[in-house]
Amino acid sequence: MKDSVAIVVLNWNGIKDTLKCLSSLQKQSYKNYEIILIDNNSTDNSKKILLDYEKKHNNIHVIYSSKNYGFAGGVNIGIQYSINKGFKYISLFNNDAIAEENWLKKLVESISDPKVGICTGLFLKQNSKTIDSTGEQYSKWGLPFPRDRNYKVSKATKGGLVFGATGGASLYRSELFTKIGLFDEDFFAYYEDVDISFRAQLAGWKVAYEPKAIAYHKQGATASKLSGFAVYQTFKNLPLLFLKNVPRELLFSIGVRFYLAYVMMFFKAVINGSGKWATRGLFKSIILTPKKLRERHRIQKLKQVKTNYIKDIIWQDLPPDQTGLRRLRKFFIGK
DSSP states (O other), rough: TTTTTEEEEEEOOOOOHHHHHHHHHOOOOOSSSEEEEEEESSSSSHHHHHHHHHHOOTTTTEEEEEOOHHHHHHHHHHHHHHHHTTSSSSEEETTEEEEEEHHHHHHHTTTTTTTTEEEEEEHHHTTTSSSEEEEEETTSSEEEEEEEEEEGGOOOOOOOEEEBBOEEEEEHHHHHHHHHOSSOTTTTTHHHHHHHHHHHHHOOEEEEEEEEEEEEOTTTGGGSSTHHHHHHHHHHHHHHHHHHHHHHHGGGHHHHHHHHHHHHHHHHHHHHHHHHHHHHHHHHHHHHHHHHHHHHHHHHOOSSSSSHHHHSSSSOOOOOOOOHHHHHHHHOOOO
């Protein structure tokens, strides 16, 4: 289908937010799209409400999952369905987000360059005054972070290329998924969007940022429902992201910094009372390491760019929010 878009939305026990999200998507100025909503085995009244909603709207298809597959597994259901149906583009949109009416139109316009495999937009916080993300970065410390987070809107980076795209409000070419694979379901949630952006960059795709594609995010709506969820996923997924994607020539330089940062983050989690979740994440990461090393072999075989290109596009400093590491670095080297 010419320039057709499937917008994949994932719902898990969040029907109030989901209905607001769907209302904004129904108002998009770009009309060649269908909403593919995945209900991730909700236990509230989501299914009943969605059954009624689907009957009243002809541009939405709801798929009910038999279990909660997390963000990565949930959106993969929608992505695979969309590929099978022949959609040219697939958008991912958080159920706790609201899109401006030209959001999708601007993303489609910005992905017209065949070298661009992913396009992301200006993702604002719910207050509309501060930024959630203008794309994702990966630092030479092996730590990813949302670009421009907590900056005022006036400080947003201008349009252009970026390392990665947020999974919360971005557009992907279907072709990209058929060539590099879907989201890594072992991530479940957190950093799976950075992982697929890294894999895309290695395979020669570009990621674009379009500041006119604006959406608003109710940050942390899902994670706040689950105690220790974010800590567990963080300590599980960060090492997997590093092991799978960092090119061989950069393994040592990034690895030394990453494992120093990881250890410091672990002890900070213990001090803050989250040691149980951090430990569980660490051990799960160790269990998954052999599998990820096998996946690394396949990912690196698809590499189409020089390592210096990857070195040039990663963030050459600590993530802005790493104040503890910044103080430690200043203590030892004075800057």
